[in-house]
Structures are given as structure tokens and as C-alpha cells.
Amino acid sequence: MTNLITSTKDVSLTGDQKVDGLFAGTAWDGTITYAFPTTSSSYAYSGEKDYQFSSISSQQQSLALFFMEQSYGNAANDGFSVEGFTNANFEAGSAATATVRFAQSSLPDTAWAYTPNIGGRGGDVWFGTEYAGTEDDLRFPRFGNYAGQTVAHELGHALGLKHAQEAYASNMTVVPSAYDSLEYTIMTYRTYVGDDGTGYEYEHDGAPQTFMMLDIAALQEMYGADYTTNSGDTVYKWNPNQGITYVNGVAAITPAANRIFATVWDGGGIDTYDLSAYTTALKIDLRAGGYSVFSQGQLADLGGGPNNGYARGNIFNALLYHDNVASLIENVRAGSGSDTIVGNEADNTLWGNAGNDTLTGDSGNDTLDGGTGIDKMSGGVGDDVYIVDNFNDTVIENANEGTDTVRTAVGGITLGTNVENLTYIGTDGFAGYGNAADNVITGGTRSDWLDGKAGADTLIGGAGDDTYTVDSLGDVVVEATDGGVDRIFTDLAAYSLADIANVENLSLKSDVNSTGIGNSLDNMITSGRGNDTLSGGAGNDTLDGGQGTDSLTGGTGNDIYVVYDAGDTVIENADEGVDTVQTYLTGYTLGANIENLSYRGPWVFGFVGTGNNLDNVITGGGATDTLSGGAGDDTLDGWTGTDTLIGGTGNDTYIVDNAGDLVTEAANGGVDTVRTTLAGYTLGSDVENLTYSGTAAFTGTGNSLANTIRGAAGADTLDGKAGTDTLIGGAGNDTYIVDDLSDVVTEGLNEGTDLIKALSSYALTANVENLTFTGTGDFIGTGNSLANVITGGAGNDLLDGGAGNDTLNGGAGNDIYVVDSASDVINEQVNAGTDEIRTGLAAYSIAALINVENLTYTGSANFTGTGNALANTITGGDGNDTLNGGAGADSLIGGAGDDTYIVDNAGDIATEDADEGADTVQTALAAYTLGVNVENLTYSGTAAFTGTGNGLANTIRGAAGADILDGKAGADILIGGAGDDTYVVDDLADVVTEGLNAGSDLVNTTLSSYALTNIANVENLKFTGTGDFVGTGNSLVNTITGGDGNDTLDGGAGNDTLRGGAGNDIYVVDSASDVVTEAVGAGTDEIRTGLAAYSIAALINVENLTYTGSASFTGTGNALDNTITGGAGNDVLNGGAGADSLIGGTGDDTYIVDNAGDIVTEAAAAGTDTL
Template identity: 85%
Template structure:
């Protein structure tokens, strides 16, 4: 079978012995196919296939694909494949025709591969079996072990690489001995530089994990360099405990041992070595062909060599391909050790992080940040940026190495030699100093001090109140709008802010005659000892010429002139603002167009300050000053000292801080105000208003004028005295003294718990004042507001109304009336302090706890429940259905209209109820009670026997659990006895008796001539209490029916009844043999009428006659009297017994 293979091409030497020493001379041309044959028949030639042929292991296949295919596995692997760092294109091919094929045979015993050629062997890789079963078994390759190294080595041969240590054909070049080691190429037998090459001496897992820098360079010469793989910003990171290599956070190289031994080729972008996890002293070199040491413990043990037997680095950088810097690694993030980092010709960013680091940028525009620690940083050629965060950091910059910048967080920093620019990146104030060069110094967001020193410097303050030191007219200041209030310090004799935007202040440091000009901002311009000329221009300027006879021109705006010399001249035109003179002289009179005057001199001297006809503000010092305002609305402030303040004409304000201050104000001299910090002050004559400006408690007293007195945050006492005064307490628990109906108290919400004291006979609290106290004589009417008020009356008959809110009302002596509108209102009344009354519209109110309040009156329109106390109360209801309970004491209860209920517990209780004022009820615990006029109902609520008597109305009377006697009197009454053996007095046919079952043995006494219990269930007995004849009828119970002195007719009805006729000719209706008849001797001629079949009156010795009322046969028997026995329609047997009987 013919092995169809990719064509080959010749490879020219480069002239670089390091690279040429690996070039065999031929390479594949076109797509390189690969295969892993499973049978020996795939090979057309004899030899290896005939010696124990087998396919390679899956582990070998995986690693072979890692080294060949860019697309194998995850993207992190790509840069380590031949396809990733060259332009070679790999593709899976046929086992019979693939360019590169991998298989195993016992020939050879080790391994070999055929370099590119168009014969049948070209590109084939054979692994022997000589190490089978050992740790070097070719079937068990991994990153860094002998089998993995061998696989990459033989693949290198298959792609056209020769041994570094051997001459090939036609290329006989050897790799120089200084580079002939595994640190630079996997194609050598020399483990380390100087090794004799007779066998690898590295530790297990101590072999290279990738193609090394000379291998990559040689393969790129054969196939071209690939700049597309990892061409974006790539981060390479290593693990100090496992030795894993991560690319953009994904593990690519995962050795079994904690060893790092590899070379990085990167296709472009801004790339980073991230060693931030390391605590060791890193040695990082980013230069092409350089190498870096991360950790001694992760270095491969090579078994010998110049580095104490270890590899000279963990990671090696690929060489540049034809000087193209795209493959360089730009950035390093170091760890926390004392690291050494060297950059390359790219624009590097080197972060030292913690530790005392040494950073060298090499060429390029580098950014060097040593991080915390004391660092040494050197940028080299290029426009470098140094990040300085420690005052002991060292910046090394040589002459003519670019325009360099220090960016620092150190609060005080001076540029070193050959560094041009300085930028503060901290958060505090900054002091930045330049050097002899033309510096650019930039401050931060706080108040900075920028001094460029010699040279034409550019100073940029930024936000904050910055100070610029200007020593040359060539200095340039850059200040942003709203960048703070900034100042220029200069030794120049003439300087103007006119063309310097956004800088406010100017200070001359020399002693000569200075000329300073402001701009449109609010300038402060100061000078020293000379005769200076200072002009503020527009804006609110401050001009201070210092000593000497100065000329000060304010211009427009509210300007301040500082006068230290009597020879100072102020130039101020009309309508150019509100201007102030601050003087150190002991006497000064304001000139034209100047409004204000302030003494700034020593306080041991008294100051005489005089105003003009403008509205002046004049301030003194610490001694006894004399301040005169003149015409205008002046403000005079003597400060400390017993001053004399003379306001003159106008509405003047006096600032008083000393009790010895004398205010002189003429009558009709305007509306004047005292403002004081004294704890107590009384307005003098002709001064209208008083304002407290202190922070403690204040007592302010007015005069006979209409004063306005204002307190502050303390607990103030304000008394306007006579006049219609306005009192304003402010925050704090204030007290207002009100003695005039025209007085006005002003208090805002949440400004304390305030009190008004008044002598007025009537007063209503204003908004936001909580408490009211009457301090006058006579009767007082005090009214609250919506707050929780405390209102205190006097010795008179007071009426106190708290309004809405939970109020406390204290009437004091006198017959007081309390208006209560909240259940939480509190009434305070002393013993023997008058006869007092509570009036309320609440639905329920009790004075039980108010032991010294006598009366309670309901003023609402709904139903009311009122409760008294132990006193003799008068409780008055309203138009609703009220319940009045006087409690203990002989109370008077007045229900008014509505269906009222009275609780009566004292024999002295009096109920007052008018005609037609509803259906009213007395509920009582008294043992005997008779309803008064116009009260309808009576209910017993006690526990003993009760005698309840009605009136002429239709009463409902209810008993209790005892043996009650209920008498409705006249009227159609309802009598309800409840439990107990009750007695009902019935005097009207319309009277209704209600008795429940099993509620005792009850009795009805009646004066009616006819009465029946038939419809009155549960009442047992009936007694006639009238005169004349009586007809009484029982019910189904065992009744006792008692007649009177007349001729009675008694019928017990069903049941075993007892019938007692009394005097008179009585008739007994007997319907039960058990009925009992009681008849006395000589109590009339009496008759028994019965429907029983047999009846005998033999035992009824005082009953004369017997009449049968039935329809059947009857047997009737008489007694010893002369009986009349009458039968019926049946066959009767009549026996009169003894006596002259009529049958």
C-alpha cells in the first residue's frame, strides 16, 4: 500500500545558531494530517510494524493532540500547541495516508520518529516497549514526566526538528553549549548546560511541560508564526501549591507534581503574568528569551547544572519572531514577597504589590507600581509613570529617558532628578514640589500646596482650597471652576489675577512696594511692609496692604478693607456694594460709601467707632468701646466690655454681651432691637424689641412699648409687660407671661413643652403651647388646644376646658367646672377645694377616682354612662338613654330625656325624672325601694329579700333571688319575682305576673273581686286582700286560695288544692279528692260543689252544704250539721248523717 503524504519544503537557515541548531532542513508543506493507526497494515513499509505492533494509549493520544491541535480541549490549551504558535495546520487523517502517525512497537526499545520526507517513513513516530511497566512507560505520558517529554520530542522530529547536540544532514549546525539544555529546547539529550548528554538526569516529573523557546522559534521558521491565538488580553496565572498553569482562569497545564517548567508564546494583546497568589521573592523577567523564578520549590530538579542542579526558571519567554514585539507579555502582578521584576520593550505595567520590590521597566512607556513596602523603581527609556505610595520608595530616572510622571498617595512629595511631572492620587491634602525642570504638578481633591520650584512650571490644583507658589512669570496655573478658594504666593513685585481664571487670592511675600490686581472673583489680596497699591476689581474682595501707607481700591462687590496705618487710603464709589473697614486703629470714622466698621486691634484699648449716614454695622473689641451709628439703620456690637452704644436715628440693632453695656436711644428714634447672649435682660426706654441669641435659659422682659421678644433653644421666660407684645419662645420649654388681651404668643410645632401664665380672666391657648396657668385673682375661664394641655386655675370659680388632647386640669380652690372631652383627661382637685363639676360629652365617664369632685354633667347628645364617687354627687344625663350610678353617698340622679337607668345604692339617693322623658329604670341593691314620680321600672340587683313598690305608672318590677314582695301600685304593672318565694300585690286587672318554673312557692295578693291563676303558670297561691265577695280560681299546681270576709267562690282547679273561705257564705269547687277545705266555726253557711262520684263532708265539721255538679251517679255524705245535699241526674245516694238535713 502506498503511503500518500504531504509534500515537503526546504527550510533556510536564519544565521541565528540557537535556532539553526534545531533545523533539520525540511518541513511539511500544506496541511499536516495525523492518525493513530490501530493495525500494522496501515504501514506500507516493513520494520517496526512487524515487532509487537500496538496502537498508542488514549493518554498518549490526548497529549499528542494537546501538542498538535489548537482546537483540542479548551481554549486555554491553544497557545501551547504547534498549531497555536505556528501557522501549521493540523487535521485528522487516514491511518494509511496521514502525514504524522503514532504507534508502538518493540522496535525500537525506546522511541524514534522520522523527519519530513516524501518516503513512506516520513512523519511516523514509534514508541518502544523498553520501559513498559516502569514509571517511564511511554503509554503513561503526562505534563513533565519522561513519557510526556518523549512524546513532544518525537513530534518535534516528525515536524522537522533535529537534535540540538548533534549535527544533521544537510544542516550540521549545533545549538551553542550555553543554550544546549532542556531549559531552552526539548530536542537535546543534555538535561542542563554542561551535561554530557548520555541520558536524562531530571527528577521524575522534572521534564519540560511544553515546547521550549528554541523549539518554538525553529518551528516558526519552518511554518511561520501565529499571532491569532491568544491575541486579545490574556492572563497567565500560576498556583503555588499545585503548579497548575491557568490561561484566563482555565487550567491548561496540570502536572502531577508541583513543578512549573514551560515556555509562553502569546499572539498579541495586552497580557499579564499573575503571580498575586505567591508569597515568595519572585524574580520576573519579561524580556524575550528571559525566564522567571516563582518558587524554588516549583523548580524542576535537573540533576546538575549551574543553578545548584535546578532549572534556572519556572517560566521562559518565547523569542521574538523576526523582531515582532506582539508576542511579548506586557504586565506583571506580583505577590507579597520582596520581588524583582524586569520589563521589556513593550509598554509594561508592573505591580509589585506587598513587599520591598525592585521594578525595572526597560524601554517603553511603562507604569511601575511597587505597591506597599519600600520599593525601588526604574522606568528606563520611555515616558514612564511611577506609582509611589511610600515616602521611602526610590524612583530612578536617568537624563533624557523620556517625560516621566510620578503618581503618588504620599502627602508631601518632591520630584527627584530627571522626573518631569507629579500627580497626587491620594485623598488628603497634598504638598507637591518640583525640581529644576519645567514640571507639571497636579493636586488632588483637597487643599494642596503646589510649588514647581525653578523652571516654567504648570501647576494644576483641582478641587480644594489650593496654594500655588509662583516664582516665575512663565509659571502657568490651571484651576477648575468651583475648584475651591485658591491662593497664589509670589515674590514678584507686580502680579495680576486678571488673566488667571478661577484663582481667588493673591499674597505678596516681599517687603517692597507691591502692585496687585484682582479678577472678577471674590479676591483676597495681601501684602507686607511697603506702600502697596491693591485693586480688587469686581467681586467681594478683601484688600490688606499690611504696614505702610497703602492705596486700596475695592471696585464693585461687597469689599473688605484692612486698615493698619493712618495713612491708608480707601477708594470706594457709590453703589459699589456693602463694604467693610477692618481697622487696627483705636479710632476710626467711616468715609463716604463705606457701610461697615470692625475693630481688629488689641482688646486692651477702647475703640471709638463712628458711622455715617448709611446703614452701618459697627463692631468693637474687648474694652469699653463707644460706638455711634448716626443716621441709618445701624447695628452696633461692642463685643466684650461695658460699651456705650448710640444708635441715633433709624431702626437700630444693639448686640449686647456684657451686662454693663449702656444703650442710648432717643424717643421716636426708630424701631430698635436688642440682641443679647445675657441670661437675663430688661429692655430700656425707647427700645422696642428683644432677641436672645445665646444657648442657655433666658429671661427676657419688655417695657411699656409694644415689644417683640424672642427666645432661643433654652427654657425661656418672656414677659412683655405693658403693651401689646409679641412673645416668640423658640425651641425649649418656654414660659410666657401674658397680661394684655392683645399679647400674641408664637410657638412652632415640636419646640418644647411651653407654659402661658396669665392674669386675664379668660384665655385660650394658642397653637403649639401646651400649658396654661392662671396667676390672677377672681374667676378664670381657661381653654386649651389640640395638644395635651395642663391648665391650672386659681382661687376663684374657674372653668377649665382642655380642648382636644389628653389634658390635665387643676382647678384649685373655688367651685370649678371642668370640661372633659377625652377619657385620658386628668382632673386634679384637692380636698375641701369647693364644689366642683365635670361636664363631658364622652359616652361614659366616672368620677369614682376623682374623690374631691362632686358633680358630673353630660353635655352630649347620645347615650351616657355616668358614675359617681363616695361624695353626695349630682349626676345629670342628657337626651339619650343614660345610665347614672351615684355610687356611695346620697346622690341626686337626673336622667333627662331618654330611657334612663339609675343605679341606686343609698337610701338617700334622689332621682329626678320629668314627665314624658322616656321609660326609665331604677336598679337597686336596697332591700326596700319605692319608685318616685315619672320613673317606670324597678329592678332589684341585691341578694336578699326585696320589697319593691311601684307608682301610678305602668311599672315593670323585677325581684331577685330572695323572697320578694312586688307591688306595682296603680297602673298596668309587670311583676317578675324570679327565684324565691315571692309575693305579688295585684290591684289592676291589667297587672301581669311573670314567674318561671321552679322559682319558689309564690303568692298573689289581690283586691280584685275576681282573679284566676289559670293563665299564670308557676304561681302557687292566691289570697284575696280586698273587701266584698271574691271569686278565686287556681291553676294546675297545688294551690292555696284564701278568700276574705265576703261570700267567696274558691276553685283550685286541677291539682291538690287548699281552699280557705274565711267569713261569709263561701262556695268551694272541689275537683280532687285530695283538695283540702279550711272553714272556721260560725264562718257562714258554706257549700262544696264537686263533680267527683263520691264526696263526704263528714270531716268538714263547719261546712253545711254539698252539691253534685257531675252527670253520673253520686254518693254524697253529710256531717253533724243540718246539711243540704243535692244530687244530680244519676242514681245518687245521699246521706245527711246527723242533723236535720235536706237531701
């Protein structure tokens, strides 16, 4: 903190009363220190400090710092501080020694301050307490209120300013009355000009918010001007609703109310007042000392004065310091109202934006842009630029006020007086017209019309096809390379493009004899009614002499000569390009070295055009023309009308557009072509080729020569007739008539859906989709990779679409369809022959093809083939095929591989050769017997099924019904499934497979011995053979039935039923619940049992009982003559009624004898027996 006491200096008058009237006489010399004492002891003198001393409020300190220090707050504040607009340097000092000190005392009524002096009081500021508690309380200063103005006013005294209206002994000068108001200085007591100065009369928040222009000027005279503050490109912007002042987007002054009342000082740079947020009619004046009105609502109400009681402006501009213009504001960006803007001596840019604005540039090289609306712009002296965006904008420029430019996006503009240059900045075509001055007119990127009028003008076209009007030899045309095709119009008698780069065309408007010379570009040179001389030079030129006897020299390049007069001379040297005469004469013969001839006269007249020995192109008109080509490869085009076209020798081309056109061609007169737009045309004799050049459908017909016929984009029909023809359809859905196998059809990719009509077998060429047979007899039609439609005839056709999703239409006859895509479509009519599908697909069905009988697989893999309701023949290949004929009596031929036949008709025949795999029939028929060479049979129905095998090792599968499965000879596998199934077993190698709980099943066998032991889940066994039978059960409840022989029936575990039948049968009983059934007189039968006791008392037809166990046994007979045999145990044998034979065996046996005929047989030493 600095405690240096600043010295003072005398201030001299400047001679400017406005500024001199504010000098108190002295100023500080050196660094100015400041302080805000908090105790009265900081003051060495008596007086104010002794009257209710107090430090000032924080608001007062903040505003005092704002007005003093450039570094206080943010950078937006800088320009409004004394340190910012002068070279004064402020630093904080001590309360006892600081140069400028601020405090409060009740001694002053309001406030006072002491001007600079080196005594103890110099620079001290005292705020009184008279207004304490009122709206003017000095402790609460804000920008625009009385307390805020008081801070700045008293600081002004402390820095050396006096009252503007008072004469001091040290300076008797007062500010002139015209400037003695708060609008110019805060150091006056006069609120407005003419005020009596007895007290401020402004509204509560209507005080100035900053030092004003005279204050700034006086302080700068005392302390110098600081041009470093805001020396960059600064933007000042104001808010129309709150009155906030922004500097570079940062708020600097936020007023107490929506009022703007301040002065701007700016150190340098290109600066801008931005009022774009305003909708009012702004009045902006950028001149030094000028003022601007933004909004009537933001003007301070001064309580009286010449401006209806309001301040004359919102913002006032600082005066120039010693005429240095660096402090001027250069630019204005206005709002949407109709604004009035005045510039200054700097180079101003004034933007009016919306509204009908009035812009005045003053001196300087100004840019005036009124924006939208009808604007009035005056640049003043300097090289000014006017932005014109409305045809009704007004530009006012006085003589000798610089070289000025109008820049415009309006489509057509004529320069006003005293404006030299015109530049188009739009994007459309432009018509720019100059004035009597030497103008520079610049076009844009489109096609412009530039006319400088009088004066030596410079016309700059830019890109686009531009037109220049040249009326003076001093006019200069500037055209960019590749800047479009441009034209010069001139009424000069002679003009040359030779030295004018990049301009192509020249129009001579004079009716006198004119001379026009081109350059190396492709020129179009036209002239008027005189006898003109036109020379094109290099390039492809067009020379049009108009009326008169003209001399036309094309030079090198492909030139066009327009001939009106029979006296016109066309000069063309050999090898100078391909040249054309366009003539209005009704007859013309081409001269030497000119190739082409075109009639441009009235079409009511016929034209006779004659070529030469070059390759000519001769074009007629709308009447009846006669065109002769002569030697050379000529092109003759009669246009409309009935024309006669005579080609002569050479390969000629005839353009035919009328059905009455006559083409005359001699034999061996070259290879000739007719090009036509007619809907149909047939070649005459001796003409080889035909090309359609129209856009609709076309029918082109050849002759007996080898023709080339070309269609176009329509649906064309091309028929070459006899000869080896080439038919080229082009785009569109074309039809080709092929009557010779050597005919060539050419069709481009994606050029429509095309059809070939052929008289014999044919294979489609590339890019042609469809093929139709129009001949008689059999036909082979082959497609390509596209989606083809191939249509046969009445014969036996073979149709093969090849790759792609094809449609094959067979017609009558026994047709064969080759199918290679599942999406191929077959169309076959009812009763249209016996037809066949041949396919290499892995699966194919003719179920929906109700009129196709047969299906043949031509591939090598596995195949699934499905028939329809007809009697189909379906033939597989070498793979594992599945063939299903569907309804109808079908013939299914599997071939090699393990094939499956789906049989649903008793008339179906499965044909399988020997050693062609393990094959299977799947059927839902109630009964089926396998044919030869088929191994397996599977029932796919739900009812009872009888399945019969053959001599092979068959696998036969039943289903859920009561099936009868008979494998016949061979080692068969019989699988019954659910239901009460019957298995016929005729071979020991037969295998029966039965699922758990899958019904009560039966094995019928003719074998002499059979056991259910190894056949799980089969309950019953029946012998159906002859001779003796040994039948063995399993753990289930078995029923075992023997035959007429001596059978041995053993049910095994379970409660079994054993039926012996005739013969001497043996029943093996291992359960007391076993049931033995024996008929009367059916042989001498025996029960063999290992049970501890068994009685045959109820088995009235069984004679014998034998114990096969090892324990004791109780055996009981019946009324027959029984033989009961015990074992090694202690047996009890009771024969019952009848003469029985009881055989005890070893052990202590007991014999129950109840008949004198009973016989007891006991071996010696076989136990102690009882009778």
C-alpha cells in the same frame, strides 16, 4: 479524512546558531496528516512493524494530539500546540498514507522517529518497549514525566528537528553550549547546561511540559509563526500548590507533580501573568527569551547544573519571531511576597501587590504599581506611570527617558529628579511638590497644596479649597468651576487674578511695594509690609494691605477693608455694595459709602467707633468701647467689656453682652431693639424691642412701651409689662406673663411645653400648652387643641382644656371643669369648694376624682355618668343616660330620654320630669320605691328585695332573692326572677312574669277576681282586699287564699290548697289531692267538684258539697248539717252525722239517711231513687 502525502522542503539556516542547531535540513510542505495505525499492515516497509507491533496507548495519542493540533481539547491548550504557535496545518489521515504516524515496536530501545522525507519512513514515530512496566513506561505519558517529553521530542524529529547537541551531515551546526539544555529545547540529550548528554538526569517528573523556546523558534522558521492564537487579552495563571497552568481561567496543563517547566507563546493582545496566589518572592522577567521563577518548590530538579541542580525558571518566554513584539506578555500581577519584576519593550503594567517589590519597566510606556510595601520602581525609557502608595516608595527615572507621571494616594509627595508629572488619586487633602522640571501637578477632590518649585509648572487643583504656590511668571494655575475656595501664594511683586478663572484668593508674600489685582469672584487679597496697592474688582472682596500705607479699592460687591495704618486709604464709590472696614486702630470714623466698622485690634484697648449717615454695623472689642451710630438704622455691638452704645436716629439694634453695657436712645429716635445673650435683661426707656440670642434660659422684661420680646431655644420667661406687647418664646419651655388682654403670644409648632401666666380670663393661643391664673377673683381659662395644663386660682373658675388630653387644676372655689377627652386629668383639693365636671363625652366617671362633687353632661347623645363617695349631683342630657352616683346620697337628674339611675344609697334622689322618656332605677338596696316620673325599677342585688312602683305603668324586676314587687297604680309589669317572690297586683292590667322553676311565688291582690291561669310559673294567690273574691289557679300546685268575703277559690289543675277565710266560701276541687282549709265558724262554705267521689268528712268546717260533673257521683258529708247536691248521674249521697239536705237530681240516686233531720230532695220523674 485526508490521504494526501505531504511533500518536503529544504530548510535554510538563519544565522542564529541557537535556532540553526535544531534544523535537520527538511520540513514538510503543505498539510501534515497524522494517524495512529492499529495494524502492522499499514506500513509498506519492513523493520519496526515486524517487532511486536502494537498501536500506542490512548494517553500517548492524547498527548500527541495536544502537541500537534490547535483544535484538540479546549481553547486553553491552543498556544502549546505546534499548530497553535506555527502556521503548520494538521489533519487526520489514513493509517497507510498519513505524513506522521505513531506506533509501538520492540525494535527501538526507547523511541525514534524519521525526519521529513517523501520516502515511506519519513515522519513515522516509533515507541519502544524497553521501559515497559517501569515508572518511565512510555505508554503512560503525563506533562513533566519522561514519557510525556518523549512524545514531544519524537514529534519534533518527525517535523524536522534534530538533536541540539549533534551535528548532522545535512547540518553540522549544534546549539551553543550555553543554550544546550532542556531549559531551552526538548531536542537535546543534555538535561542541564554542561551535562555530558549520556542520559537524562532530571527527577521523575522534572521534564519539560511543552516545546521550549528554541523548539518553538526553529519550528516557526520552518512553518511560520501564528499570531492568531491567543490574540486577545489572555491571562495566564498558575496554582502554587499543584502547578496547574490556567489560560483564561481554564486548566491547560495539569502536571504529574507540583512542577512548572514550560514555555509560553502568545499571539497578541494585552496579556497578563497572574501570580496573585503566590506568597513567595517572585522573579518575573517578561523579556523575550527570559524566564521567571515562581517558587523554588516548583522548579524541576535537573540533577545538576549551574542553578544548584534546578531549572533556572518555571516559565520561559518564547523568542520573538523576526522581531515581532506581538508575542510579548505585557502585564504581571504578582503575589504577596517581595517580588522582582522586569518588563519588556511593550507597554507593561506591573503590579507588585503586597511586599517590598522591585519593578523595572524596560522600554515602553509602562505602568508600575508596587502595591503595599516599600517598593522600588524604575520605568526606563518611555512615558511611564508610577503608582506610589507608600511614602518610602522609590521612583528611579533617568534623564531624557520620556514624560513620566507619579500617581499617588499618599498625602504628601515631592517629585524626584527626571519625573515630570504628579497626580493625586486619593480622597484626602494632598500636598504635592514638583522639582526643577516643568511639572504638571494635579490635586484631588479635597483641599490640596500644590507647589511646582522651579520651572514653568501647571498646577491643577480640582475640587476642594486648594492652595497654589506661584514662583514664576510661566506657572499656570488651572482651577475648575465650583472647585472650592482657592488661594495663590506668590513672591512676585505684582500679580493679577484677572485671567485666572475660578481662583478666589491671592497672597503677596513680598515685603516690597506690591500690586495685587482680583477678578470677578469674591477675592481675598493680602500683602506684606510694603506700601501696597490692592484692587478687588467685582465680587465681595477682602483687601488686607498689612503694614505700610496702603491703597485699597474694593470695586463693586460687599467688600471688606483691613486697616492697620492711619494712612491707609479706602476707596469705595456710591452704590458699590455693603462694605466693611476692619481696623486695628483704637479710633476710626467711617468714610463715605462704607457701611460697617469692626475693631480687630488688641482687646486691652478701648475703641471709639463712629458711623456715618448710612445703615451702619459697628463692632467693638473686649475693652470699654464707645460706639456711635449717628443717622441710619445702625447695629452697635460692643462685644465684651462695659460698653456705651449710642444709636442716634433710626431704627437701631444694640447687641448687649455685658450687664454693664449702657444703651442710650433718645425719645422718638426710631423703633429700636436690644439683642442680648445675658440670662436676664430689662429694657430701658425709649427702647421698644428685646431679642434673646443666647442658648440658655432667658428672662426678658419690657417697659411701658408696646414691646416685642423674643426668646430663643431655652426655657424663657417673657414679661412685656404695661403696653400692648408681643411675646415670642421660640423653642424651649417658655413662660409668658400676660398682664394686658391685648398682649400677643406667638409660639411655634413643637417649640417646647409653654406656659401663660394671666391676670384675667384667657384663651390659649396656638402651640402654647399651659395656662395659669395669677390674679384674684373668678377666672375663665380656655385651652386649645394641645394637651394643656390649666390652673385656676382661689375663685370660682371655669376651666376648659378644649381638644387634647388636658390637665385642669381648679384650686379653691366652686370650680367648673369642661372635659372633652377621656384622658383629661382633673386635680381638685380636699374641701376646695363644690366643684363640677361638664362633659360631652359618651361616658365619664368621677369615681377617682374624690374631691369633685358634681357631673353634668353637655352633649346630645346617650351618656353614662358615674359619681364617687361624695354626695354627687349628676345631670344627664336628652339621650338615654345611665347615671350612677356611687356611694353618698346623690342627686341624679336624667333629663329627656330613657334614663337609667343606679341607686346605691337610700338617700339617692332620682329626679325626672314628666314625659321625659321611660326611665329606670337600678338598685341593690333591700327596698326601693320609685319617685315620680320614673317608670321602671330593677333590683341588681342578690338578697330579698321589696320594690314599689308609683302611679305610672311600671316595670319592676327582682332578682334571685325572695322579692316583693308592688307596682302600685298603673298597668305594671312585675318580673320576680328566681326566689320565692310576692307580687302585689292592684290593677287588672298588671302583668306578672315568672320564670320556670324560679321559686314558689305568690300574687297578693285586692282585685275582686284574679286568675293565675295566664301567669305561668306562679304558684300562689292571696286576696288582700275586702269584699267577695274569685280566685283561680293554674296547672301548678297552687295555694289560693281568700279574704273575709264570700270567696270562690278554684285551684284548677294540680294538687291545690284553698283557704277561704271568713265568709261563705266556695271551693272548686278538681283533684282528690286538693286541700281545702276552712276555719271554725267562718261562714257556710261549699265544695264544688267534678270528681266521681268526694267526702268532706275530714273538712269539719265545710258545710256543703256540690257535684259539678255529668257522671255518677258519691258524695259524703261530715258532722255538720250538710247540703250535698248530686248531678244527672246515679249519685250516692251520704250526709253523715247532722241534719243533712241531700239533693239527688236526675238519675237513679241513693240517699244514705242516718238522722231524723235528714232531708232528701228528689224531683218528679227524676229516676228510680233509693233511700
